[in-house]
Amino acid sequence: MSCTALFWRDPLLPHVESRRACDSRANYKAHSHPTLSIGAVDQGTSLFSGAAAGPTLIRAGSVVWVPADCVHACNPCPGTAWSYQMLHLDAAWVEAVRQVPALASSASRRQVLLSDDPGLYRRFCQLNDLLFSTASWQDKDAALIEFIGDFSTAEQPAISRIVDPARASEGVRRVVALLRQAPHAISPLEQLAQLAGLSRYQLIRAFRTATGMTPHAYQLDQRIIQARSSLRAGEPPAALAQRLGFADQAHFQRVFKAHVGVTPGMYKA
Secondary structure, eight states: OOOEEEEEOOTTOTTEEEEEEEEEOOOOOSBOOSEEEEEEEEESEEEEEOOTTSOEEEETTOEEEEOTTOOBEEEEOTTOOEEEEEEEEEHHHHHHHHOOOHHHHHHHHTEEEEEOOHHHHHHHHHHHHHHTSSOOHHHHHHHHHHHHHHOOGGGSOEEEEOOOGGGSOHHHHHHHHHHHHOTTSOOOHHHHHHHHTSOHHHHHHHHHHHHSSOHHHHHHHHHHHHHHHHHHTTOOHHHHHHHTTOSSHHHHHHHHHHHHSSOHHHHHO
């Protein structure tokens, strides 16, 4: 069974990207997004990894809300395929639209929410149908604003709270900042441990607690986040692979597909 992945973007609506995947068997590595991600399962089932209680089964008709910077992976159950939709929304844009009290906003940013409400799933599908249609960008923007404004995080069950790097030690925060600022740099674990003032073992444990990843996995994730942005801006994959510090284009393609589910060329197109 073949997999079809479609992306929708509009330069007039830079705060949103939508994706549709049909009959997908792609398995993702743990990754994060700088955006709020809202997904819906259309067919099949998926295991959401990243919840505090362990992998969570997500069924057809479910809608999941994944805050920005939450380390997670959604993969089909072994030996099966699934179909899904995913919206990626600029987190600052979402907060500006919602205009919720600061305390409530802070709480929703730290929780993964999972809803089995048929009405919410139906409204999500209607929104995504509109985004992929030939409707005007103004109509699409209005529908997005209405959907996000109506989305009540207080009414949706939470399956996890995300980790908060801001609560890590000063040394770990220095390493996080370095890897965010220069994901392309060669950063041996020993040097990162020295920067943190910890042993290599202590850094791995503390870093995973703060981010959900090891330093190396976090650096690769930051490279892919930057790669997605640069591909959307039109940068060629070959030049991007070299600039981001991958060994070669084949290495870049393997890592990108493991995080995004498609090749850099497919994503750019």
